[in-house]
Amino acid sequence: MKAITRTIKQALAQAQAKASKHPSSKALLEFDKAGGASGRTHSNLFKSTIALKYYGVSETIAASWLWSKYQDRYPNLFSQVNLVINKVYTSSNSFTPTTSNNKRTIPTSSMTKRKLTDDVIHNNIKKVISYDKPIPKDRPNIHLLPEDILWSIHKSKTLICIGNSVFDFSTRTLAEHGIAVNDAQFIVANPMSKKLGTTQEGKRSARCKDNASSKPSLLVFECDIVKGFRNQAKIIFFLADIFPLIVAHSSGNKSYHAWFKAPTTQTEIIKAKELLIAVGGDPASLRECQLVRMPNAYRDNGNKQKLVFYKPHSMSGKINTDLLSKYYNEFVSQKGGSV
Numbered sequence: 001m002k003a004i005t006r007t008i009k010q011a012l013a014q015a016q017a018k019a020s021k022h023p024s025s026k027a028l029l030e031f032d033k034a035g036g037a038s039g040r041t042h043s044n045l046f047k048s049t050i051a052l053k054y055y056g057v058s059e060t061i062a063a064s065w066l067w068s069k070y071q072d073r074y075p076n077l078f079s080q081v082n083l084v085i086n087k088v089y090t091s092s093n094s095f096t097p098t099t100s101n102n103k104r105t106i107p108t109s110s111m112t113k114r115k116l117t118d119d120v121i122h123n124n125i126k127k128v129i130s131y132d133k134p135i136p137k138d139r140p141n142i143h144l145l146p147e148d149i150l151w152s153i154h155k156s157k158t159l160i161c162i163g164n165s166v167f168d169f170s171t172r173t174l175a176e177h178g179i180a181v182n183d184a185q186f187i188v189a190n191p192m193s194k195k196l197g198t199t200q201e202g203k204r205s206a207r208c209k210d211n212a213s214s215k216p217s218l219l220v221f222e223c224d225i226v227k228g229f230r231n232q233a234k235i236i237f238f239l240a241d242i243f244p245l246i247v248a249h250s251s252g253n254k255s256y257h258a259w260f261k262a263p264t265t266q267t268e269i270i271k272a273k274e275l276l277i278a279v280g281g282d283p284a285s286l287r288e289c290q291l292v293r294m295p296n297a298y299r300d301n302g303n304k305q306k307l308v309f310y311k312p313h314s315m316s317g318k319i320n321t322d323l324l325s326k327y328y329n330e331f332v333s334q335k336g337g338s339v
Contacts, residue, residue, distance in 0.1 A: 045081075049088040058222075058284040059089045060291055063166045082165065086301065089253075116278055116332070124331045125226055125235065125280045133237040135230070140310035146297045147181045149247060150174060152312035153218075159195060161188040161207045163291050165300070171195045171206040185252075185299050186291040189218045189259055212289035216262045217315075219243065219272055220292050223280040224255035232256045233308075235279055242324050243272065244317030248309035252299030256308065257285070257292060263319045271328050272319075278331040 045066065052062040066081050154160060156175040163169030163186035171192045174181075181187070190213045196204050197211025205211075221239065226232045229250075236248055236258045243260035251257055263269050273286045284290055293299070296307040 045084050046087070049084045053088050058224075058282050059085060060166055061284050062089070081167075082300070121225075121278060121280060124278050125223075125231075127331075128238050128279050129226075129231050129234050131234070131238055133234050133241075135233045135237055136309070140307050142296075142307060144296055144307060144310065145182050146184070146187075146294050147179060149295050149307070149310065149312070150181055150187075153246065153315060154191065159192040161192050161289075161291070162186065162294070163207075166291055169207050169291065171211065181294070182297065184294050185297050185305070187294045188212070188289055189220050189292055190216045190288050192289075207289050207291070209289055212287075214288075215264075215266070216269065216288050218246065219260045219262045219276060220285040220290070221258040221260060221276050222251070222255055222282040222285040222292070224251070224282065226255075226280050229256060236309075239276065239279070242275075242320050242327065244311075244314035244319070245309060246312060246314050247295050247307070249293070249295040250304075250306045250308065251293050252301065252303035252305040257295075257305075258309075259295075261315055261317060261319065263321075263324070268319065268321065268324065271324060271332075274332045275324070275328050 049062060049066060052065070053059075057065075063081055063085050066084065150160065151174065154174050157173050159171055160174050160177060160181075161169055161171040162177060162181055162184035164184055166186065169186065170177075172195065188207060192207070192211050193213055194211045196206055197208045199205050199208045199210070221236065223232050223235055226235060233248075233256060236245070236256060239245075239258070239260060243262070245258060245260055247259040249257055260272075263272050273283075276286065277283050285292055293305045295305060295310075297305050299305055
């Protein structure tokens, strides 16, 4: 929770700075004043969620934080948080950076804390989109079940964490989960190391850093700050020249998610994560214990998280280390370039 706490504090600090110039935004600072009647979205919870979305906090992190912050304040917590997340994050308003000083920091304590400004990231995005990478026209079997996809990537005894929500999840072997994976809208893409781990608060959990994989086999790219599915696809297939692309699917809302094969060395894994973030990837999706959308499952809003690309044999493919070095230097080390 400490990493999440830092993320939220940064967002709220930005809200406070904005409120000093715009009195109408002072409502965002009422973060700790809960109360209100159960069964409806309380105004402070709602305003807090708006602030988190506005400052680029991902939907999953926001839900986890709101749950932890308000869990003792509402009798029907899950209903409150799910309602506010659905209201705010499924709206048409998209995240727009307010200053050129906002940063995206890679959330892995063992790696270099390289920071990229939003201006640099958005310039990188424009440059990659301008490459106009061709998008394959062939479509995968849309009738594949989530279990079919997972069995083609993982083994029967692989420990997998799946979730019906960000609050309701379990870690079992793929065989033990059985057909339950078809009803789960969330999954931790990378295998878990054990069924239970200990959180930073000392609690036992089926999903935390302690029982996550020490080295990812997959990198999950989510680019919801990029407008338009076609532009997102151009970035995904640009990255597919470097990392073998296994799965790509919609979030059931406004973004595509892509699962790439991860490099094998720690140095290259760090570079790969930094590159994905530099071209618009959500840092939270790159955490080894992060819940992400389950391919071809149904979201709680009824929309299908539709499969748009599927090549499981790419798990045996090779990383193009020459291109990784080239684009790392172009978009990360040199802080990108203007278009």
